[in-house]
Amino acid sequence: MTAPTPSAPLFDRLVIIGPGLIGSSILRRAHENRAIARELVASDIDAGVCARVRELGIADRVEADPARAVVDADCVILCVPVGAIGAVAAQVVPAMKHGAILSEVGSTKVSVITGVLPALASRPDIAFVPSHPMAGTEYSGPDAGFPSLFENRWCLLTPPEGTPPDAVARITALWQAMGAHIRTMTAEHHDRVCAIVSHLPHLLAFTICGTADDLAGETRSEVLDFAASGFRDFTRIAASDPTMWRDIFLNNREALLEMLDRFMADAHAMAKAIREGDDTVIVNRITRGRAIRRTLIENRQA
Ligand SMILES: NC(=O)C1=CN([C@@H]2O[C@H](COP(=O)(O)OP(=O)(O)OC[C@H]3O[C@@H](n4cnc5c(N)ncnc54)[C@H](O)[C@@H]3O)[C@@H](O)[C@H]2O)C=CC1
Numbered sequence: 640m641t642a643p644t645p646s647a648p649l650f651d652r653l654v655i656i657g658p659g660l661i662g663s664s665i666l667r668r669a670h671e672n673r674a675i676a677r678e679l680v681a682s683d684i685d686a687g688v689c690a691r692v693r694e695l696g697i698a699d700r701v702e703a704d705p706a707r708a709v710v711d712a713d714c715v716i717l718c719v720p721v722g723a724i725g726a727v728a729a730q731v732v733p734a735m736k737h738g739a740i741l742s743e744v745g746s747t748k749v750s751v752i753t754g755v756l757p758a759l760a761s762r763p764d765i766a767f768v769p770s771h772p773m774a775g776t777e778y779s780g781p782d783a784g785f786p787s788l789f790e791n792r793w794c795l796l797t798p799p800e801g802t803p804p805d806a807v808a809r810i811t812a813l814w815q816a817m818g819a820h821i822r823t824m825t826a827e828h829h830d831r832v833c834a835i836v837s838h839l840p841h842l843l844a845f846t847i848c849g850t851a852d853d854l855a856g857e858t859r860s861e862v863l864d865f866a867a868s869g870f871r872d873f874t875r876i877a878a879s880d881p882t883m884w885r886d887i888f889l890n891n892r893e894a895l896l897e898m899l900d901r902f903m904a905d906a907h908a909m910a911k912a913i914r915e916g917d918d919t920v921i922v923n924r925i926t927r928g929r930a931i932r933r934t935l936i937e938n939r940q941a
C-alpha cells in the first residue's frame with residue numbers, strides 16, 4: 640500500500656520584500672505552517688534587517704538583491720512603506736516568472752495601485768492582488784513580528800478590475816492560512832474606510848502628544864506623571880514608525896483630509912455644547928462612543 644501523497648503547498652516559492660513587522664509575521668506563520676509555501680525567501684534594502692532575518696531563521700533564503708530574490712517565485716509580497724511600493728515593484732516585476740502573483744500589504748490603496756501599474760504595463764501575465772491586513776502594532780522591524788498577528792483580524796483585498804479570480808483565490812487562501820477573515824472592496828472605498836478607522840486616529844494621537852509636549856514646564860511634567868489616564872492610550876499609537884505614517888498621510892491625502900474636516904466640525908459642535916452647557920448633546924456623544932466600543936468587544940476586534 641502506498642502512503643497518501645501530502646497535498647502540494649499553496650505556493651512553491653513565496654518571497655517577502657521588506658521583512659519588518661508585517662513581512663516577518665507572514666514569514667513566521669508560513670515557517671510554522673509549511674502548507675503555505677515550500678520555500679520562503681526574504682529581501683530587504685537594509686543589510687541589518689537581512690542579517691537579522693538570517694539569525695532568526697524565519698526564511699529559507701535571504702537575498703540582498705530584490706530582483707534576485709523574486710526569480711522563480713510564485714508569489715511576491717511587497718511589505719515596504721507605501722511610499723516605496725511603486726519603486727520596489729519596478730525593481731522586481733521584470734525579474735518575476737511568467738504567471739506569478741504580485742501582492743502588497745500597504746495601508747493605502749489608490750496611490751499604491753497607481754504607482755504599481757506602470758511596472759505591470761508590459762507584464763499582463765502577472766496578476767496583482769493588493770491586500771491590507773487590519774492588524775499591527777506600534778512596533779517595527781523583524782523582531783517585532785509574531786505568527787499570530789493576523790489571527791481573527793480582517794484582511795482587505797482590493798484587486799483591480801480584470802484581476803484573474805484564481806490569483807484572488809490564492810491570496811485569499813494565503814490570508815486565511817494566516818488566520819485572517821477576508822473582505823473584498825474597491826481601492827477608493829478602502830481608502831475612505833481606513834482614513835476614518837485607522838489614519839485619522841493616528842493623526843489625532845500624534846497631534847495630542849505634540850500638544851501635550853508643547854505645554855511648558857510644570858504642566859508637561861504632570862502630563863507625563865499622570866499619564867495613566869486617557870492620554871496613555873494615545874501614546875501607544877503615537878509611538879508608531881514616522882516613515883510609515885508620513886507615507887500613509889501623504890498617500891491618502893484626500894480621504895484623510897475629508898475625515899479630518901468632518902472630525903473638526905464634530906469637535907466644534909462638542910465645544911459649543913460644553914460652552915453652552917448642552918448636556919443632551921454631550922451625553923449623546925459619549926453614549927454613541929460607548930456603544931461603538933461595546934460592538935467591537937462583541938465582534939472580538941477590541
Ligand atoms: N505596522 C502596522 O501595524 C501595519 C503596517 N502595514 C503596512 O505594511 C507595510 C510594512 O509596514 P511594517 O511592517 O510595519 O514596516 P517595518 O518598518 O517594520 O518594515 C518595513 C521594511 O521594509 C524595508 N524597506 C523599506 N524600503 C525598502 C525598499 N525600497 N526595498 C526593500 N526594503 C525596503 C525596511 O528596511 C523594513 O525592514 C507598510 O506599507 C504599512 O503601511 C499594514 C498593516 C499594519
Ligand SMILES: O=C(O)C(=O)Cc1ccc(O)cc1
Pocket residue numbers: 745746772773774775776777837876
Ligand atoms: O497598532 C495599532 O493600533 C494599529 O492601528 C496597527 C495598524 C497600523 C496600520 C494599519 O494599516 C493597520 C493596523
